[in-house]
Amino acid sequence: MTTANAPGKIILIGEHAVVYGRPAIAAPVWQCVATAVVASAPPGSGVTISAMDIHRRFSLDEVGEDEPLAVVVRATLAHLGVQHPPDLQIELHSDIPIAGGLGSGAALSTALVRALFAHFGQVVEPEVVSAIVYESERLYHGAPSGIDNTVVAFGQPIWFIKGKAAEPLRPAAPLTLVIADSGVPSPTKETVGAVRRLWERETERCEVLFDEIAVLAQRARLAIEQGDRQTLGRLFDADQTLLEALGVSSETLDRLILAARRAGALGAKLSGGGRGGNIIALVEPERVDAVSTALKASGARRIIVTQIERRSPPSLPSRRPEARELR
Ligand code: PMV
Numbered sequence: 497m498t499t500a501n502a503p504g505k506i507i508l509i510g511e512h513a514v515v516y517g518r519p520a521i522a523a524p525v526w527q528c529v530a531t532a533v534v535a536s537a538p539p540g541s542g543v544t545i546s547a548m549d550i551h552r553r554f555s556l557d558e559v560g561e562d563e564p565l566a567v568v569v570r571a572t573l574a575h576l577g578v579q580h581p582p583d584l585q586i587e588l589h590s591d592i593p594i595a596g597g598l599g600s601g602a603a604l605s606t607a608l609v610r611a612l613f614a615h616f617g618q619v620v621e622p623e624v625v626s627a628i629v630y631e632s633e634r635l636y637h638g639a640p641s642g643i644d645n646t647v648v649a650f651g652q653p654i655w656f657i658k659g660k661a662a663e664p665l666r667p668a669a670p671l672t673l674v675i676a677d678s679g680v681p682s683p684t685k686e687t688v689g690a691v692r693r694l695w696e697r698e699t700e701r702c703e704v705l706f707d708e709i710a711v712l713a714q715r716a717r718l719a720i721e722q723g724d725r726q727t728l729g730r731l732f733d734a735d736q737t738l739l740e741a742l743g744v745s746s747e748t749l750d751r752l753i754l755a756a757r758r759a760g761a762l763g764a765k766l767s768g769g770g771r772g773g774n775i776i777a778l779v780e781p782e783r784v785d786a787v788s789t790a791l792k793a794s795g796a797r798r799i800i801v802t803q804i805e806r807r808s809p810p811s812l813p814s815r816r817p818e819a820r821e822l823r
Contacts, residue, residue, distance in 0.1 A: 500610030505599035513709035530590035530603035532611035564632035595681035597768020668723030679797035682772030729762025736765035744770030759790035
């Protein structure tokens, strides 16, 4: 039996604009993970996959190319050169909220690829994992930029531009973030589609907004690399204003963001597709409790506190797969 896991993720800055070729910054969140367990099954039972958290249980033979997890299994077996798969039972679990902008789909697929490679006794490079997972992300998202599969597969903060090799980002000082779940599910495919329609109607205005987001992302990269949390907080707020102009915020998200700012966050914004899902607030460590309390009082369903560092927190070694630096 082999087990592998993969983290959730947040986008710090640049979501949506990243689909249009602008840079974005993302980081893994090891406080919530997806886990895949692969075990040999009784002869003749074929390959069965069960993901009870998303109410799915099926045999590989009975599903087509519209089932993302089956796409991942087939692509991984092809990569491994396994033409006639042995009988396998694959179980998937996740405590990452679904359709919440925390990359639950990418994490499930990543854990699955890693566990299958481990089952067949092979080591897999993050680039390979990322490429396989991208195929399934296309089914969840439509036309994904590739940021989710990349950050989850590499498991470290990244600077990402669509179609280019991701660069590792090395924060000069740890960043403490409070992540608050609005409890409103919002499939990324829908918000990406809404931005696409806006872009088709108002191309020039959208391109200007994307350029402005790109400038914020550049400045955020500098702020992260210089350990300048005050500036990064202000950049979060500015990015949120641009995301509102793109129409991907919502009353619920605005309320949570305002609550975090009023409770002393350095800055706050939606993270991911928007219109629901999660917001992130950058805080000084001593403000974590006050900001978390304010967010809960404003209706947040779940709070996750994470630290973004050059490496994942040493307190979580058992949740972390073999670490590997980008480049
Ligand atoms: O999966 P989400 O909701 O975190 O969104 C991913 C970020 C987007 O920029 C909205 C889409 C993409 O493919 O980059």
